[in-house]
Amino acid sequence: MIPVEFEYAAPDSLEEAIDALVQGGEDAKLLAGGHSLLPLMKLRLAAPTMLVDLRRVPGLRGVERADGTLRIGAMTRHADLEDEPELGLISHAAGLIADRQVRHRGTIGGSLAHGDPASDLPAVLLACEGSVGVEGSDGTREIPAAELFQDYLTTAVGEGEVMTEVRLPALTDYGFGYRKFTRRAEDWAMVGVCALVKADNGTCEDARVGLTHMSSVPLRATAVEEALRGSALDADSIARAAEAAAEGTGPPGDLNATPEYKRHLARVLTRRALEEAAGLTAA
Amino acid sequence: MSVRVSVSITVNGEIKEREVESRLLLIHFLRDELGLTGAHVGCDTTNCGACTCHLDGEAVKTCTVLAVQADGSDIVTIEGLAQNGSLHPLQEAFWEHHGLQCGYCTPGMIMAGADLLKRNPDPSEDDVREALEGSLCRCTGYHNIVKAVQAAAQAGQSREVAA
Ligand SMILES: Cc1cc2nc3c(=O)[nH]c(=O)nc-3n(C[C@H](O)[C@H](O)[C@H](O)COP(=O)(O)OP(=O)(O)OC[C@H]3O[C@@H](n4cnc5c(N)ncnc54)[C@H](O)[C@@H]3O)c2cc1C
Ligand code: FES
Ligand code: FES
Numbered sequence: 001m002i003p004v005e006f007e008y009a010a011p012d013s014l015e016e017a018i019d020a021l022v023q024g025g026e027d028a029k030l031l032a033g034g035h036s037l038l039p040l041m042k043l044r045l046a047a048p049t050m051l052v053d054l055r056r057v058p059g060l061r062g063v064e065r066a067d068g069t070l071r072i073g074a075m076t077r078h079a080d081l082e083d084e085p086e087l088g089l090i091s092h093a094a095g096l097i098a099d100r101q102v103r104h105r106g107t108i109g110g111s112l113a114h115g116d117p118a119s120d121l122p123a124v125l126l127a128c129e130g131s132v133g134v135e136g137s138d139g140t141r142e143i144p145a146a147e148l149f150q151d152y153l154t155t156a157v158g159e160g161e162v163m164t165e166v167r168l169p170a171l172t173d174y175g176f177g178y179r180k181f182t183r184r185a186e187d188w189a190m191v192g193v194c195a196l197v198k199a200d201n202g203t204c205e206d207a208r209v210g211l212t213h214m215s216s217v218p219l220r221a222t223a224v225e226e227a228l229r230g231s232a233l234d235a236d237s238i239a240r241a242a243e244a245a246a247e248g249t250g251p252p253g254d255l256n257a258t259p260e261y262k263r264h265l266a267r268v269l270t271r272r273a274l275e276e277a278a279g280l281t282a283a
Numbered sequence: 284m285s286v287r288v289s290v291s292i293t294v295n296g297e298i299k300e301r302e303v304e305s306r307l308l309l310i311h312f313l314r315d316e317l318g319l320t321g322a323h324v325g326c327d328t329t330n331c332g333a334c335t336c337h338l339d340g341e342a343v344k345t346c347t348v349l350a351v352q353a354d355g356s357d358i359v360t361i362e363g364l365a366q367n368g369s370l371h372p373l374q375e376a377f378w379e380h381h382g383l384q385c386g387y388c389t390p391g392m393i394m395a396g397a398d399l400l401k402r403n404p405d406p407s408e409d410d411v412r413e414a415l416e417g418s419l420c421r422c423t424g425y426h427n428i429v430k431a432v433q434a435a436a437q438a439g440q441s442r443e444v445a446a
Contacts, residue, residue: 008305099417
């Protein structure tokens with residue numbers, strides 16, 4: 001399978017990349033790891049006329065820790081994050097994406113900009129209440145997670161904008177878990193759930209639950225979070241709270257799972273992810 | 284219109300300079316331009332791993348990398364694994380432990396295995412199975428493949444001890 005022809009540029013600076021993107025017009029696309037875009041181009045479901053490759057743009061890869069925030073360059077690959085387990089949830093979740101070969105290419109920026117509801121990292125960004133930094137010819141702006149994901153394959157990153165950075169509160173006093181259900185080990189999640197809990201003497205002080213693939217965008221399971229906050233952080237209250245995981249969701253049915261089955265998965269995986277986050281089970 | 288880009292890619296230690304179409308995939312560059320047909324195209328959809336080669340020392344699926352993305356990089360294919368006429372420990376171990384039947388997945392399995400052993404010279408069985416999750420085999424049932432990777436790891440360890 002061969003993509004349609006396209007112009008190609010690999011500029012050496014962010015300014016040039018933005019220029020090339022703007023000049024390329026509406027059918028110009030950024031290229032990061034290419035592991036979402038190239039499969040679509042090979043199937044000719046996408047046919048950009050111009051690719052602006054970010055691989056030479058300096059300063060877009062790596063993780064900095066500043067004032068309790070992780071600042072992750074958009075071109076940081078899943079494997080880079082996987083190999084830094086001290087980053088916590090984001091490292092754990094990145095390590096569960098596809099397989100090692102894919103994780104050597106796919107980037108956090110590409111994952112978040114693509115807006116695929118089956119992607120794992122969007123739910124993590126949402127649950128952590130992180131944000132992304134983008135830059136365009138009009139300057140820079142910050143987009144909070146709650147505004148980033150707009151619809152299936154649609155995000156708030158503008159046509160002429162480059163995502164440069166992902167900002168995540170480090171949440172070092174939270175336990176975390178990520179669970180997903182797949183047909184084969186390397187597959188995309190039918191449903192995925194990430195959970196963060198903060199305990200105070202056995203009581204749940206805060207809980208965050210992010211759902212992958214339960215709608216055209218990632219969602220927070222707010223009913224679960226509310227049920228858990230203030231209650232004991234034990235298997236019983238977790239199981240009770242997890243029953244609310246599918247409330248307010250509208251999962252798309254597909255070849256692998258009916259909407260009903262996905263709701264069931266959301267409840268089971270929410271319980272397991274919360275148990276993992278609370279330290280009741282191993283990852 | 285045919286958009287051509289010059290690339291300079293080191294493949295198995297030799298610099299290759301070519302003018303390629305921007306849309307040329309790395310697997311086709313290796314197989315069709317350079318005649319290195321060791322890496323295979325199995326699925327063409329980033330699933331099976333038969334096309335796995337090393338890009339700057341890391342296993343990647345070359346059916347989903349553009350040749351231009353590899354410009355300036357170092358590629359190692361299965362053909363580049365043997366050194367000075369002697370097989371890589373993984374190649375020996377696949378032979379010894381019957382880690383293949385039809386052999387279609389084998390180059391990719393070995394390149395994925397080599398990637399693992401670089402990161403983790405002493406993997407558990409679980410580590411091996413996880414590292415090979417992006418490589419599919421239609422024949423063997425994986426058992427002997429896993430044994431072969433573990434045997435190669437042990438051979439590597441004892442070689443280090445001996446050295
Ligand atoms: C076989 C397979 C299995 C996979 N399984 C999973 C999985 O289980 N979970 C999961 O989460 N993902 C999975 N993925 C997707 C993988 O993680 C992708 O690599 C990732 O989603 C996209 O990152 P990329 O760097 O490859 O982006 P690209 O494919 O290069 O780009 C994707 C989109 O984002 C845009 N973009 C990229 N970078 C930027 C930027 N910095 N600023 C603005 N726009 C940008 C591009 O223009 C394009 O539209 C899988 C992929 C494959 C091939
Ligand atoms: S041919 Fe590349 S993964 Fe199957
Ligand atoms: S040996 Fe035939 S596909 Fe693996």
